[in-house]
Amino acid sequence: MSRNATRNSSRNTSRNSFLESTLQGFARAVSKALQSEQAATQPGLLQQLDPRVRVLGILALVVSVILCRRPEAIAAIFLVAVALAVASRVSLTSLARRVWLVVLGFSGVIAVPALFLTPGQPLFTAPALHLSISVQGVRTAVLLVLRVETAATLTTVLVLSTAWTHILKALRSLHLPAEIVTMLAMTHRYVFLLIETANQMFESRQSRTVGILSGAERRRMTTRTAGVLLSKSIELSQGVYLAMLSRGFRGDVRLLNDFRLQPRDYVSLTAFFLTACVAVWMGR
Amino acid sequence: MAAIFELQDISFSYEAIPAIRGLTLKIEAGNRIALLGANGSGKSTLLRILDALYFPASGSVKFKGDALTQERLQEEEFFLNFRRSVALVFQNPDVQLFNPTVFDEVAYGPLQLQWSREEVILRVEETLQTMSISHLRDRSPYRLSGGEKKRVALASVLVLDPEVLLLDEPTATLDPKSQSQVIDLIQHWKGTARTVVTATHQLEIVEDIADRVLVLEAGAVIAEGTPSEILSNTDLLLRANLIHAHRHSHGGVEHSHPHLHGHSRHEHEHDHEH
Amino acid sequence: MAQPLQRCGDGLFPSAALAAEIWNRLAFEPANPVEIDQIMHIPDGYLSPSTCATFYVVAASGWYAALKRIKRLLATRAIPLISVFAAFCFVVMMFNVPLPGGTTGHAVGVGISAIVLGPWGSILAISIALAIQALFFGDGGITTLGANCFNMAMVGSFTAYAVYRLVAANSDLKSRQRVLAAAIAGYVAINASALVTAVELGIQPRLFHDSSGTPLYAPYPLHVAIPAMMIGHLTFAGLAEAVIAAGMVSYLQRADLGLLSGVSGGSGFAATPPPASATTTAGASAEPSPGRLWWIVACLMLFTPLGILAAGTAWGEWSSSAFMNPHARDQIAATSGNHAPPSSVPAGIQRLSNIWTAPFPGYAPSFIRNQMFGYLLSAIFGVGFLALLALVARAIGRKWSTGNLRL
Numbered sequence: 001m002s003r004n005a006t007r008n009s010s011r012n013t014s015r016n017s018f019l020e021s022t023l024q025g026f027a028r029a030v031s032k033a034l035q036s037e038q039a040a041t042q043p044g045l046l047q048q049l050d051p052r053v054r055v056l057g058i059l060a061l062v063v064s065v066i067l068c069r070r071p072e073a074i075a076a077i078f079l080v081a082v083a084l085a086v087a088s089r090v091s092l093t094s095l096a097r098r099v100w101l102v103v104l105g106f107s108g109v110i111a112v113p114a115l116f117l118t119p120g121q122p123l124f125t126a127p128a129l130h131l132s133i134s135v136q137g138v139r140t141a142v143l144l145v146l147r148v149e150t151a152a153t154l155t156t157v158l159v160l161s162t163a164w165t166h167i168l169k170a171l172r173s174l175h176l177p178a179e180i181v182t183m184l185a186m187t188h189r190y191v192f193l194l195i196e197t198a199n200q201m202f203e204s205r206q207s208r209t210v211g212i213l214s215g216a217e218r219r220r221m222t223t224r225t226a227g228v229l230l231s232k233s234i235e236l237s238q239g240v241y242l243a244m245l246s247r248g249f250r251g252d253v254r255l256l257n258d259f260r261l262q263p264r265d266y267v268s269l270t271a272f273f274l275t276a277c278v279a280v281w282m283g284r
Numbered sequence: 285m286a287a288i289f290e291l292q293d294i295s296f297s298y299e300a301i302p303a304i305r306g307l308t309l310k311i312e313a314g315n316r317i318a319l320l321g322a323n324g325s326g327k328s329t330l331l332r333i334l335d336a337l338y339f340p341a342s343g344s345v346k347f348k349g350d351a352l353t354q355e356r357l358q359e360e361e362f363f364l365n366f367r368r369s370v371a372l373v374f375q376n377p378d379v380q381l382f383n384p385t386v387f388d389e390v391a392y393g394p395l396q397l398q399w400s401r402e403e404v405i406l407r408v409e410e411t412l413q414t415m416s417i418s419h420l421r422d423r424s425p426y427r428l429s430g431g432e433k434k435r436v437a438l439a440s441v442l443v444l445d446p447e448v449l450l451l452d453e454p455t456a457t458l459d460p461k462s463q464s465q466v467i468d469l470i471q472h473w474k475g476t477a478r479t480v481v482t483a484t485h486q487l488e489i490v491e492d493i494a495d496r497v498l499v500l501e502a503g504a505v506i507a508e509g510t511p512s513e514i515l516s517n518t519d520l521l522l523r524a525n526l527i528h529a530h531r532h533s534h535g536g537v538e539h540s541h542p543h544l545h546g547h548s549r550h551e552h553e554h555d556h557e558h
Numbered sequence: 559m560a561q562p563l564q565r566c567g568d569g570l571f572p573s574a575a576l577a578a579e580i581w582n583r584l585a586f587e588p589a590n591p592v593e594i595d596q597i598m599h600i601p602d603g604y605l606s607p608s609t610c611a612t613f614y615v616v617a618a619s620g621w622y623a624a625l626k627r628i629k630r631l632l633a634t635r636a637i638p639l640i641s642v643f644a645a646f647c648f649v650v651m652m653f654n655v656p657l658p659g660g661t662t663g664h665a666v667g668v669g670i671s672a673i674v675l676g677p678w679g680s681i682l683a684i685s686i687a688l689a690i691q692a693l694f695f696g697d698g699g700i701t702t703l704g705a706n707c708f709n710m711a712m713v714g715s716f717t718a719y720a721v722y723r724l725v726a727a728n729s730d731l732k733s734r735q736r737v738l739a740a741a742i743a744g745y746v747a748i749n750a751s752a753l754v755t756a757v758e759l760g761i762q763p764r765l766f767h768d769s770s771g772t773p774l775y776a777p778y779p780l781h782v783a784i785p786a787m788m789i790g791h792l793t794f795a796g797l798a799e800a801v802i803a804a805g806m807v808s809y810l811q812r813a814d815l816g817l818l819s820g821v822s823g824g825s826g827f828a829a830t831p832p833p834a835s836a837t838t839t840a841g842a843s844a845e846p847s848p849g850r851l852w853w854i855v856a857c858l859m860l861f862t863p864l865g866i867l868a869a870g871t872a873w874g875e876w877s878s879s880a881f882m883n884p885h886a887r888d889q890i891a892a893t894s895g896n897h898a899p900p901s902s903v904p905a906g907i908q909r910l911s912n913i914w915t916a917p918f919p920g921y922a923p924s925f926i927r928n929q930m931f932g933y934l935l936s937a938i939f940g941v942g943f944l945a946l947l948a949l950v951a952r953a954i955g956r957k958w959s960t961g962n963l964r965l
Contacts (some may be wrong), residue, residue, distance in 0.1 A: 018662050025652045037424070059700070066607050066775075067703055069768060088693050099696070110923075117637035120770065128869040142764075144777060146784065147603030157603070163422070165384040178565055179625065179637060180686075184383045186641035187648070187686050188694060190424040193378055194649045218656040223805020226650055229751060230670070230806060231814055237642035239379035241635055242337050245376075247440070248367040248396030251634045253364065256391055274863040510798070 018218060019206050024198045030192065035094070039160040046157070049167040050265040052173055058158040064273030065150045071142050073283025078150040080275060081157060082137055085227065088161045099152045107148040111141035130141030150243035169257065178253040197232060201225045286349035288313045288448060288479050289334060294343030296329060296503075303329040305503040311479060313447070317491045319483040320514065321500035322525035325528065327483035328375065330500070331450045334481065335372040364397055371441035375452040377433035383427040386436050388416060389425070393444045411443040415469075430464030438469065451482040455489055464487060467492050485526060499524050563790035569688030594912055598755050598787075598795070599668075599691070602699030604776040605758060605765040613758075614704030620712045621685060624678040631697045632679075640679060644686035647671055651687065654797040663794040666710055669744030670753075673719035674810075674817055680719070684711035705758055709751045718747035718803075731818050737804050744803030745796040756784045 028040045040047065046054055061077055068074050085095055120136030159167075166187070205221055213221070289311040296304040304326050311317060319327045332338045333345060335468040336352050341346070347366065357363050359484050374380045383389040390411055394404040412418040415435050420428065428436065437457070454470070455463040469491050470480060481492050490497060490544045497514040499507040507514060514520065521527045605613075628636045647667035654662040667687075671680040684705040692698040698706050726739035761781035763773035778786065810818045 018656050021662075022654045024338065025654075029652065029695070030684065036694070037427075043726065062602060063607065066603060066605075069774060107603070111777065113782075114773075118771075118777060120772070121376065132596065136770060137777075139770075140774070141773040143774060144603060145773070146629075147775075148601050151602030151699060151701070152696065153644055155692075159694060159696055162891070164424075165388070177625070178628075180571040180621075181524070182637055183641045183644065183682070183686055184689060184693075186382055186637065188690055189382060189425060189645040190642050190645040190883060190928075191382055191648050191690065192424075194645050195652075195946060196426075198653075199647055215656055215658060215660070219801055219805065220653055222653055223802060223809060226653065226802060227806055227809030229761065230646060230674075230810075230817075233642050233646040234697065234814075234817060237638045238380065239376060240382045240638040240642065243338055243374055243380045243382060244638060246335055246367070246372045247393040247444075249325070249634060250363070250396075253637075254395040254398075256388070256395060256401065264864070 008045050008240055018222075023199060023202055023206075026195050029195060033066055033192065035083075036160055037163065037235060039090060040163040042089040042161075042164075043165055044090070046084060046088040046160060046161040048264065049268050050261055051162055051170040052268045053261075053265045053272075054162055055156060055167060055170040055174070057269055058154050060276040061225045062151050062154050063278075064279045066155070067280045068283030070283040071139070071146050074143070074146045074150055077275070077279050078146065078153065078284075081153040085153070085157045088157065090157055092161050095153065095156060100149060103149050103152050106143070108145055108208050114141045114144070169255070173257060178255060181255070182253045186240075190233075193236075194229060194233065196205050198225060198229055201228060286346070287311060288315075288348060290334075290344075290346040290349075292344045292346075294333065296338060296340045296343060298329075298521070303503050304333070307343075307503070309498070309505065311481065314478045315481075315496055316479070316513070318494035318495045318497045319481065319486070319500055320485065320497055320524065320526060322484075322485055324502075325500040325524070327500055328452050329503075331372060331452050331481065331483055334448075335450055336369055336387055337372075349512070358419060367393075367443050367445055368397055370448045370450065371446035372446060372450040373441055373452060373454060375456060377437045378425070378428075380437045381428075381433060383422060384429075385421065386423050386425070389422040389436055390439050390443050393440060407443050411439050415439040415442070429517065430458055431465065434458060434462060434466060438466070440505060448479045451480065451484075453484055454482060455484070455486060455543065463489070466544065476487035480486070487521070487526060490515065499526075499545045502526075515519075539557040569727060589748035598751060598791075599688070599698035600709075600755065601703040602701050602760070604699075605702050605705055606761070606762060606775050607701070609758065609762070609766075610701045610704060610774075611813070613702075613708050613904035617704035617712070619706045620708065624681040625932070627678040627681060630675075640675070640682050643671065643675060643679070644690075645814055647683055648687040649689060650802065651691075653802075655800065655801050656896065657794060659796050661794065663798030665744070665795075665798045665802040666751075667715065668710060668714035668747050669718045669722075669740055669799050669800065670722075670806040672715045672743070673722055673740060673803070676820055676963070677715045677719040681707075681711045681887040684715065684746065705755075709755045713754050714747045714751040717750040718743040721746045731815055736811070736818070737808050740767055740807040741800040741804035744799035748796045748799040749788065749791050751794070752787045753784070756780075759783045759787075760790075 001159055061080070065074055068077070068118035082092070082095075085092065106197075115133045115137040116131050118134050118137035118140055120134040122132040123135050123138060162170075168181050168185050171184075172178065202225060205225065209221075287310045289308040289309070291307060294304060294307050295302065307326075307330070319330060321327045329338065333340055334450070336347075336357060339345075339352075339354055347370070350356065350362070352366075357366065381389055383392055389406060390408045391404050394407055399407070409418070412421055415438065417432065417439060419437050420432060422437070425433065440534075449470075451470070454466050458466065466488055470482070479494065484493075486492070494511060497511050498505050499508055499514060499520060506524065507517070509518050518527065624801040628640065632639060640958060650667040650670075651664060653665065655665055657663050660681055666684065668680060668684055671683050671776060675683060685889065688698060688710065692700055692703050692706075723744035724739075724740045724741055726736050729735040729739075759782065760778065760783035761775040763779050766774045776783070
């Protein structure tokens with residue numbers, strides 16, 4: 001993926017590539033958001049369910065993933081997650097790209113030394129290097145990677161099949177305080193505006209930069225952009241504040257709650273919880 | 285019958301910087317007023333004072349005969365009535381669109397003013413239809429174009445069916461087509477709002493949206509009149525920094541006379557030959 | 559055939575170094591699309607359910623307290639300010655900050671956030687940014703969100719705020735002392751967060767393993783986790799935070815001094831007059847005064863003897879003498895899946911254990927017999943030492959800003 005590009009760009013000092021990787025990061029965040037919005041409108045299994053059921057159900061499965069003590073049970077939940085993804089029209093290639101490879105690259109690599117470091121019964125020994133892989137090491141590495149992969153798959157499937165606003169409303173009806181939900185919503189809304197602003201600032205600085213900048217100059221560019229972004233953010237927040245007051249805000253947050261549970265929601269919720277419990281019991 | 289707004293010798297400063305100085309103004313129901321002035325002349329500040337977002341340090345503001353003060357707005361009934369009757373559309377739509385979706389945005393005002401759930405949904409759907417933005421109802425603000433954002437911003441205040449509409453630079457940063465749409469809307473909107481106060485520095489739209497013009501400079505009103513009176517007074521416009529004069533050429537002749545640039549529905553007059 | 563533990567023991571230190579190096583490389587090689595230093599965002603699966611639950615409880619009380627305070631301080635202004643600031647932090651987290659030496663790092667923004675919003679506002683802002691990362695972008699786990707918020711938003715904010723106030727003291731808002739204070743605050747805060755994260759990860763194997771000794775969650779004990787995490791943060795992430803915090807304070811000194819006085823004194827926040835119904839407490843300060851902070855630290859110190867409750871010795875933290883002592887050998891065996899330790903001291907431990915003798919080996923100077931007293935004393939020394947460092951830093955900062963110091 002772009003991992004190699006990242007490695008190169010973060011080490012490349014001969015060009016002002018720190019700008020490029022930042023800009024690439026912005027582009028990826030925006031495309032990820034758009035992808036989420038599109039996927040949430042697909043006619044899949046999860047999309048048919050009440051968002052609260054989706055949130056609770058997936059949460060139950062994630063909790064069961066970390067409660068299980070045996071890799072077989074976790075692997076079973078992983079298969080359930082993949083099945084949910086397929087049924088909800090989430091493309092497996094995008095899952096692979098977004099989740100599976102990424103997790104392997106990160107947690108997978110982190111788990112490798114555990115093979116050698118975990119004390120226990122040796123499985124394989126390389127006498128010349130004084131290194132040996134223990135059974136426990138293999139088990140713990142497998143457990144870790146499986147857990148992370150499965151949990152990440154579950155949360156990604158949830159996020160891709162549910163519009164952000166629905167997630168927030170689900171959280172609200174699950175009794176998260178209204179102010180917190182409002183702040184989450186507002187932050188999300190303005191993240192993209194600020195990304196665009198920062199993008200424009202960096203791009204214009206990039207186009208005005210001739211030659212190679214010194215380290216100090218690059219730092220100054222970054223902190224100045226951050227500083228201007230901060231000023232604009234505060235100004236924006238003051239404007240938003242007035243706009244809220246102007247339309248009647250006095251401190252309490254009022255939201256429209258429009259979810260109704262249907263029979264299939266009850267069925268699915270039960271199914272989710274049953275699966276979670278079975279997995280935990282079998283994997284104890 | 286009391287004037288809708290009555291401002292008596294008000295002054296307001298941002299910390300140490302004076303923004304409005306000794307301003308007196310009366311706005312009757314049904315007035316269509318344009319506040320003309322360059323940036324920094326105090327137009328936005330005046331609109332915010334009218335919308336009870338800022339309170340003047342001295343002088344008095346009356347809304348329909350009632351004093352418009354912070355204390356008065358603590359009273360529930362007065363508050364609900366005022367916020368419904370007077371609506372402000374901000375210059376920067378991003379500031380006004382702070383909800384996750386268009387539907388939520390338009391529903392925000394009614395919800396805050398404690399309308400019932402059914403009323404809210406009904407009114408919101410109606411307004412979305414009127415403004416031709418029903419297809420955008422589940423869209424997030426960051427995916428809207430400039431013109432769409434403006435329409436949503438307008439919808440979010442028009443849903444309340446206000447009596448007074450305060451517009452801060454409604455056509456700035458819009459492409460010509462969107463500008464026309466906004467102006468048409470202001471002209472033809474048949475709600476109960478009869479009083480419209482528009483702050484702008486774009487002279488070309490003044491005749492379409494106002495029958496009374498106030499020219500502001502450095503926080504004070506320096507002139508008042510009908511659009512044709514004001515727009516033909518080039519000295520005044522120059523002084524208020526609303527037009528400029530610099531050397532330019534057309535018709536093969538280079539000369540200098542006051543004019544303005546940009547999309548214009550009128551040509552400027554010449555009194556010389558080419 | 560050689561005992562298994564001996565085999566592992568021989569390679570213990572080189573392997574730990576290998577782990578540290580790999581972990582270290584990953585610290586600035588984020589692979590996820592949102593380009594965040596993922597190392598401190600603990601994903602799902604690294605922490606046990608009870609750890610997750612505990613930290614959710616702790617975090618929830620932190621959020622609740624923060625929300626109350628911010629509402630009292632800012633009233634209706636809180637929601638737009640905190641939200642937009644959280645969005646700002648989110649975006650800043652995506653910046654590649656060029657560091658001395660040619661590489662780049664990522665900042666969290668906790669430094670500038672604590673300075674401008676105060677510690678409570680910063681807790682909320684950073685927590686919200688983290689929540690959005692986890693819930694919307696899928697970075698960082700949802701079961702570990704409580705722990706992540708505790709580490710970065712809470713420990714980070716309070717540390718940054720305390721260090722900033724300590725080092726900046728009453729210096730002029732425009733002085734260079736403030737810039738230095740911000741840099742140190744950011745640096746220390748990130749490393750404090752990293753330390754807490756490392757501890758959370760490091761205690762997993764000992765507390766949560768199955769009967770055969772397999773760690774069920776994060777697999778590395780404290781003596782691997784701590785160096786592995788700290789190396790990456792002492793060098794890169796800490797510097798990135800320092801650069802951002804210092805750079806922002808420097809920018810605010812030129813561009814917007816009001817913001818620098820922060821939320822409680824901030825004229826930058828009073829540019830728009832207070833709303834109709836707010837109970838504005840313009841002069842009230844909701845941040846804990848430095849005096850209160852010292853009380854909190856003192857209380858924490860009193861809790862250090864809790865370490866005694868962890869029965870036995872920390873796994874892996876044995877001296878060469880432990881291998882000779884029969885009582886200690888039993889302990890080692892009990893905590894290592896009942897594998898008997900080698901009969902002689904492993905060569906690696908023998909070689910290295912004499913290189914560094916901590917001033918207080920076993921956390922208790924030899925003349926103090928009572929364990930609890932020894933813990934307390936060590937804690938006092940530890941904190942006192944850090945406080946001394948802070949005072950020295952402040953003195954240097956003062957000298958530097960008045961031009962009396964030649965570097």
